[in-house]
Amino acid sequence: MRSITKFAMEDIKLPQKEILRSQGIPDEASLSENFERIYMEAAELFQELAEPKAIIAGIGVSDFEEVFRGEGLNEKENPVEEIFRKSSHLALFAVTLGPVLSEKVTELFDNGKYAIGYMLDSVSSYAADKLADLAAQHLYAEIVGRAAPANSLRVLNYSPGYCGWHMSGQKKLFEALRPEEIGITLNESCLMSPIKSVSGVLIGGPGEIHEFVNSYPFCNTCIARSCIERMRNAVMDAGG
Amino acid sequence: MELLSKISFNLQSGFDETVTALTKEAVEKRIPPDEIMNIGLIAGMNIVGEKFKNHEIFLPDVLLAARAMNCAMEVLKPLLIKDGIPIKGKVVIGSVKNDLHDIGKNLVAILLKGAGFEVIDLGNDVPAEKFIRVAAEENADVIGMSALLTTTMPVMKKVVDMAKDEGLYSEVKIMVGGAPVSKAFALEIGADAYSYDGANAVETVESFFRENS
Numbered sequence: 291m292r293s294i295t296k297f298a299m300e301d302i303k304l305p306q307k308e309i310l311r312s313q314g315i316p317d318e319a320s321l322s323e324n325f326e327r328i329y330m331e332a333a334e335l336f337q338e339l340a341e342p343k344a345i346i347a348g349i350g351v352s353d354f355e356e357v358f359r360g361e362g363l364n365e366k367e368n369p370v371e372e373i374f375r376k377s378s379h380l381a382l383f384a385v386t387l388g389p390v391l392s393e394k395v396t397e398l399f400d401n402g403k404y405a406i407g408y409m410l411d412s413v414s415s416y417a418a419d420k421l422a423d424l425a426a427q428h429l430y431a432e433i434v435g436r437a438a439p440a441n442s443l444r445v446l447n448y449s450p451g452y453c454g455w456h457m458s459g460q461k462k463l464f465e466a467l468r469p470e471e472i473g474i475t476l477n478e479s480c481l482m483s484p485i486k487s488v489s490g491v492l493i494g495g496p497g498e499i500h501e502f503v504n505s506y507p508f509c510n511t512c513i514a515r516s517c518i519e520r521m522r523n524a525v526m527d528a529g530g
Numbered sequence: 531m532e533l534l535s536k537i538s539f540n541l542q543s544g545f546d547e548t549v550t551a552l553t554k555e556a557v558e559k560r561i562p563p564d565e566i567m568n569i570g571l572i573a574g575m576n577i578v579g580e581k582f583k584n585h586e587i588f589l590p591d592v593l594l595a596a597r598a599m600n601c602a603m604e605v606l607k608p609l610l611i612k613d614g615i616p617i618k619g620k621v622v623i624g625s626v627k628n629d630l631h632d633i634g635k636n637l638v639a640i641l642l643k644g645a646g647f648e649v650i651d652l653g654n655d656v657p658a659e660k661f662i663r664v665a666a667e668e669n670a671d672v673i674g675m676s677a678l679l680t681t682t683m684p685v686m687k688k689v690v691d692m693a694k695d696e697g698l699y700s701e702v703k704i705m706v707g708g709a710p711v712s713k714a715f716a717l718e719i720g721a722d723a724y725s726y727d728g729a730n731a732v733e734t735v736e737s738f739f740r741e742n743s
């Protein structure tokens with residue numbers, strides 16, 4: 291299975307409170323009129339300029355082992371390795387919001403429109419992250435369409451740069467997936483362009499396989515700390 | 531309301547056009563430019579900074595105020611130079627080589643400008659050599675580097691090493707920041723400081739100048 295999907299804009303929800311939370315703004319905060327106006331403008335610009343796309347390609351466990359090994363720089367012990375070996379479905383994925391949004395952010399900053407530029411960037415970051423969840427839902431729907439899954443089927447996305455999977459893993463992932471087809475390129479530092487892009491593997495299987503204890507040595511210095519929430523919520527989202 | 535208070539008030543509300551017009555009016559009324567800057571603009575920005583710290587306002591509000599400050603400074607800058615009023619300090623800033631992400635760096639640059647520093651923004655994807663060359667040419671006080679991923683962080687060490695080789699290390703302070711950067715990393719590569727966000731970056735740069743005075 292290898293597919294390219296263009297998402298409809300209504301698939302991408304922009305819950306204001308959640309987006310503001312990602313900016314460190316508590317739900318109960320009272321916002322200035324200026325703030326509200328800037329947020330609305332950014333959300334409108336996002337709707338106008340985003341070009342959400344995904345590429346998803348199924349992969350077998352042994353081929354994925356090779357991709358995951360990457361440049362040999364992963365943490366010796368990591369949860370992803372334990373999870374993918376227990377999976378029933380694996381697919382490489384990359385999602386992007388396209389280049390126009392980031393160009394617009396740059397243009398806004400260049401023209402001194404910092405507040406709206408920042409807000410558009412923030413809305414886009416949130417949306418790019420959610421796009422990876424949509425890719426997981428897409429694979430879930432695909433599996434469900436093919437055969438009745440076990441009730442507990444859960445699909446979750448895992449990315450290089452998280453949970454002990456080294457950033458350099460992007461190289462093998464790109465060789466295998468070739469997301470250039472949807473306009474995503476990788477530079478020598480493993481940075482993707484457009485910037486609002488996410489890559490990784492979608493792992494499907496019984497919900498329990500995604501559970502792990504976050505006490506790996508690298509968990510101490512992790513700034514994402516989203517694993518617990520992911521295990522609890524994103525699993526449900528992806529699994530429908 | 532007295533003119534300089536009006537400038538401060540409008541700046542806090544992010545009304546850039548009004549602040550620019552009032553600044554021009556103050557210049558026409560022959561109020562000394564450093565007074566306009568200190569009592570009108572910087573005083574306003576200080577209040578904005580306090581409110582931000584107390585979570586009464588948020589980053590977009592600060593950015594609106596910073597824009598108003600920058601617009602007004604465009605009016606004042608030539609006059610300040612003419613009067614020989616020294617600038618607070620000069621910062622050369624950029625996102626390191628192969629790092630095409632610059633939003634965090636932009637925020638830091640804007641807030642530094644808002645605090646009255648002169649900022650030379652080299653943009654993103656900046657090679658180590660360029661940081662060093664521009665810092666030397668411009669006689670900068672601070673080099674600020676930003677990185678998004680661990681894979682682009684090694685350039686920061688290269689800049690520190692080059693600064694040592696070129697005899698710039700004792701002349702210029704080096705500050706690093708960005709999501710994967712840490713205090714430990716800054717220490718390890720020999721940078722002078724790590725900073726975790728825009729407001730902290732301003733405090734850090736201010737502290738460099740306190741150390742020197």
Ligand code: B1M
Pocket residue numbers: 414415416418419449450451452457480481482483484485486487488489490512513514515623631633634635637638673674675676677678679680681705706707708709710725726727728731
């Ligand atoms: C000179 O002095 C200074 C002083 C202070 C300085 C400074 C300079 N520069 C910055 N600062 C500081 O002040 C600024 C203002 O407050 C701040 O600047 P920032 O640029 O950090 O802040 C921005 C204004 C807002 N912050 C951000 O935009 C980054 C936030 C986090 C959560 C994040 C986000 C949102 C995203 N990401 Co991703 N992302 C993470 C981040 C983790 C985190 N908690 O920080 C990080 C950076 N990402 C990471 C990863 C791995 C990735 N991300 C990716 C994608 C994404 C999204 C698209 C979903 C999204 C937007 C990305 C973007 N930057 O536009 C991928 C890469 C994207 C690419 N183009 O290559 C991908 C590689 C995942 C993948 N495989 O797809 C991690 C990097 C790990 C590493 N080893 O390097 C990461 C640390 C998360 C983690 N694992 O904990 C401070 O850092």
